[in-house]
Every structure is written in C-alpha cells, then in structure tokens.
Amino acid sequence: METVKALKKKHKNNSTIKISGAEAIIHCLLEEGVDLIYGYPGGAIMPVYDELYKFQDKLTHILARHEQGATHAAQGYARVSGKVGVAMATSGPGATNLVTGLADAQIDSTPIVCITGQVARHLLGSDAFQETDIVGISTPVTKWNYQITRASEIPKIMAKAFYIAKSGRPGPVLIDITKNAQFDELDFVYEKCTGVRSYKPYPKPDLKSIEAAAKLINDAKKPYIVWGQGIILGEAEAELKKLIEKAGIPAAWTIMGESAIPTDHPLNVGMVGMHGNYGPNVLTNECDVLVAIGMRFDDRVTGSLDTYAKQAKVVHFEIDPAEINKNVKAHVAVLGNAKQTLNLLLPMIKENDHATWKAEFDKKYQIEYDTVIKNDITPSKEGLTMGEVIEQINIASENKAVIVTDVGQHQMVACRYAKFKQSKSNITSGGLGTMGFALPAAIGAKMGAMDREVVAIIGDGGYQMTIQELGVIFQHNVPVKIVVLNNDHLGMVRQWQELFFESRYASTVMVNPDFVKIAEGYHIKSNRVSERAALKDAVEEMIASKDPYFLEVKVEKEDNVFPMIPSGASVSDIRLK
C-alpha cells in the first residue's frame, strides 16, 4: 500500500497521479488527518469501501449498526476531540438515515463531514434504485452540502467540506458522490482549503464595541455572565475564567457550555434554562448587565422573551452575526471568535469584586438545595433517584469522566448534578433533543479520548432508539460505561402529562425488555441495581472495569425534575416543586 505522497515521488512528472475517485476520497480524508470514520456500506458507496479495505492500516472504519448511529458517533468524537467527525453511508435509505444526526450537528454546531454514495450521474432524477435527493433533503440541516458528479471535483470539494465544517461556527457538511465519479480517474493533487470567497467564518472584532462592552461591565453593579458552547468551540475557557475572576462576575452556563469551567469554581453559579438552577434563572431578571458569551438565547434558556432580562443592558459576544438580535436585543454586540474578543476585552476590564451580588446567588442556591437538591442527592424516600446515581458516578470517577447524555429527565438531572474538572466533558443533544443520541455518541466520545473515562447516561426510552449500537461496542471492544436510568416511562413526557395534562399518561408507560440480558447477548458485562444499598458498589465496579460495562438502575417511576420553568413562562417564574 502506498500513499499519494509516496506515489508522487515515483511519478515521472512528480506532480500528479491518476487514481480513481474512490481512492481520491480516501486520500482526501488522510490529507485532512482523518484516521477514523463511522459508516455503513451499500451499493452506491461500494467503490469507496473497496478502497477502504486497502487502507485499513491508515484509516479505521467503524461499522455502525444504523447510519444514524454513525452520525452520532461522529458527533461524539468531534465534540470530545475537537476534530472533525466523519460518517459515510450509501445512497437512498443510507443517506436519509443520516438526517437526524445532521440536524443534531447543525443546531449544536458540531463539525462533521458526511459522505454519501449516489446513483451514477446518468441515472440522476430517474428514480433509480436507492436514489434520493439527499442534497435537497439535507439542505436545511447542513451548513453546506454538495453533489460531486465528476471525479475531478473530488479534491477541491473535499478540502472545502472540511474547511467549512470546522471553521467559524462549526457545523455539518454533506458530500454526495455519484457512483461514476467514484469509478472514474482523476489527476490527484490535494491542497487544503484556506478560504472561500463568499464565506467569512471569523468576523473581524470591532474595538469600539469591545470598549463599549468593557465600559458596561466595569460600571455594572450586578453583572452576570451566561456562557454557551461558543467558549468550548472557540477554545476560550482560560479567557472566560480570567474574565470572571478579574471582574468578580458570577457566571452561569447553558447545557452546551457546561464543563468549560470547573463545576466547583467559586464564581460558577450553575445552569440556566428550563431545568437549570434557581438562582441563575431568577437573577437573570435582576442583574443590571447581562453578558452573553457564545450562546444563542435558545427558548429553553430564555423562557418568555417578553419578560427576559428586561432590566439589564445586554452585551452579546457571538461569532455568528445572524444570532445578534435574533431572540434578545443586544445593547452591545461583539462579533468574533470568543478567544479573540475576550483577549481584547480583558486588558480593558477593571479588577472588581461583586461579593454582595454573588451572595444573592448563594442565598438562592441554599433555597434550591433545601427544597430540591438535598432530596435528589441524598434522598430519604425508599426509591432510588436519578440524582443520587449521578452523584455516585461523580464520586467514583473523581469528577473526571466525560458524561454523555441522551434526552429526557436523566439528561436534565445529569446536567444539573454531574461535576466536571475538564472542558469538553459534557456531551449531550442540546438543540435538537435527539433521543437515541447518547449510546453512539459515547462510542465516538471514547474513541476521541481513549485515555478518558466515558460514561453514557441514558433513559430507558432513548436507549432503545439506538440500542443496536451495542454491537459496535462488542465488535470493537469500546470500553464505554453505559448507565440506563430505568423508570419504565418516557419520563419527561410523563412529567409534562402529570403537570399539564391532568396525569393522562398517553403512551408514556414503557414495558421494557430485560436490558441486562440484551447487554449480555452482546457479551457486555452487566449489572442491575434496584436498591440503594447496592448502588455505590455497583457504580464503583463499573468505573473500575477496563472493559465495556452496562449498568441498569431501577429508579423511581414517577419522579419529577425540578426546578422547572413551564414552557413559555418567565425565568422568574421557575417552580421549585
């Protein structure tokens, strides 16, 4: 097996070589530093898979059990490693099965490149076997997509795909490649893409707006920072920490921003949003300057926009111009990459201490602790709570684990109670709320950081949506830890039914299979816990395992997640019970 570079040396002209489009795809991936891809073969992508067979020592392919699993694995890999995740599928149903992952990656700004096979150029539009217009279908859920119909287009388009996926506000890119383009030959020369005329991924920071932001922050009596994933994507964790410490500003996070700053940092006041912490939500409506950094004022964060932070001057640090004034009007907008803009801001910030204001958060925390947290973490009732399971995982993993969550009650509980020391440790489906995300995303997360403990926390509903990916764990011996918090319900929907639909539990009661037997069927070591006395040892055994491990915890069937901002209500109206 020879690389393109090696082949180039042998080539008489020392410039280009003729290779097939399929081989060119592999070389493009290698040139971009890709060594791991997820996918599922099929007729229209077989030439590329045939080439993969030859390049097995350089490019590992993980056979997902469903294309959706491949995309979520690519997402988990990207989110933990900071690199671009890659997924591949055949045409038609293979391609359409990628759509959920693409949509998830789009709304959560995750850099992935998906490659799909397509019927030959002469068959396009003829309703040929396994033909779908995947470019049309995926347009609303991709940052960019393109159909390659000629082999000669491959190097340039692939380079552009990776550049677009990872630059600026990252996102998913789909490249559809017709079968003839995979078979045809081309002169292969690869140049990495460094710019696209029409695309400016990094807005130039405007010093005047940064000065205006600094003035508002310096003059504020009750400043408050809410940060989002923009901090993690922009690698601005250190700058954010310096800012809050220098100015003494209490700071809260959206679930996508979680773990950017250690949980136990004294100025980290917790989570905003529908099931966020009491203080960070209520005090949003009492601060005088709200500094939003790398977050997009999602409706789950703001509740009713009519009553959101109306008293505050809003300063919005954001890389995407379309997010400015989209939901919340900014008094000062600072465009740019968070690392760059915060570095420009920091010298303008005066040292300060807002101890009295911070004490307001502490008081609210105490109220929340007495009413909610104590009962979640150290319950006196008989049934196991999700909160105490998370707390045991914190203890056993010494707050060092990557926590991957699915969607539902367990997700909110995990985001509330998981503790982190390191950035890029909280992997969840924030924007799309994709049930079925966690199991494949955990596989990807583990492969993106093999030296880290990866614990997937999943509800019984979401687990069954992509349960087939246990096959990947078995086949590749991926040592992820899987915790299913089983309440025999679609818990979050059931909670809403209880609170807002007079407890009419329409189709939310789950009659579940024997999860332990299923895991054992995949030769994964398993355990089940239904009593408090056994929880600690079971979690410790799971964390200590060097192999994949499945733990089912039977938790309270009808527990609710509080605090809660009812849909469309004000952040001030957060309910503690």
Add this chain to the structure above:
Amino acid sequence: MEKQWYTISVYSENNVGLLNRISGIFLKRHINIEGLNVSKSEIEGVSKFTIVVFTTEEWTRKIVGQIEKQVEVIKAYYHIDDETIYQESALFKIKSDLLFDERQIQNIIKESNSQIVTVARDFFVISKTGRRNEIDEMHDALEPYGIMQFVRSGRIAVSKAEMPITNLLQEFQNQ
C-alpha cells in the same frame, strides 16, 4: 411593527442548489416570496437574487441575516420600495375579437403605455412593464373584458442611493 414591501438583494456565487437554501429560509419563517428574479449582476461570476416580500422590517432583517450566513452568499441587503427603482413585466393574453369590438381596450393600452407584442387570429398579447401597482391597475381594467392568460415577472431593482456594490464587495472580501 408594520408590514410593508421589502426588496431583498442577494449577491452570491453562481452555484447549483443555492436557491433551495435561500427559499428554505423563507419557508421556515412562513414568509411568502411575492417575487423572485435571479440574474447575473454587475460583477462577473456573481449572481443577484432579487426577492420581494411583504412583511415587517424585523422579520426582513432576520431573514437577511440567515441568508448572509449561507456559505455561497457574498452579501445581502434589503430596501423598502421608496429606496429602489424597480420594474416588473407582465403579459396579458386577450381574445382578438375584443381588440376590435371593445374600443376601451385600445384606450387602456394607450393610457398604460403598454405594447402589443403579437396579434394572432384568436388572441393578441399585451406587454406592460412598470411598478407593481401599475400592472395591478391594468389587470383590473382588462379583467372585465376577459383575460385568457396573465403572467407577471419577478422584480428587478436597483437602489436609489449610490451603492458602489463592487467596492462594497471588495471591502467585504478584504475584511
């Protein structure tokens, strides 16, 4: 906020599939595209979309933000009608008998500065270029006599203010 007519101008790369991306942005916001024209622009290799919508300024601004976010879009602007010089074209197909039997039709053609494009045995075709309301007025005037077919083009527009778009785009690229 009050709804009014807005003309959105989008300067973009000339790539397949971009129309799908742009129209999808209007679809997501449930805003109807009232007029659409795509042509080459004054800059070589750059296409110009002229899109007409009837909505509020806030929605228009947000839509333009989303359009500008598309990788292949170079720059997008929006203007109200008073800020642009614009034209639309329309064709009216009328039964030939009426041209001779209804003298008023000839007056309508004269007064509206429209042109007869073709006359056949069974029908004749009138072409009218002008502002949207002028075309609407002509349509209203002809309708009682019977219009066999009617079609109106998308809008073409230039801004009243000097808008050295080539320089603006150059500046944008140098940012």
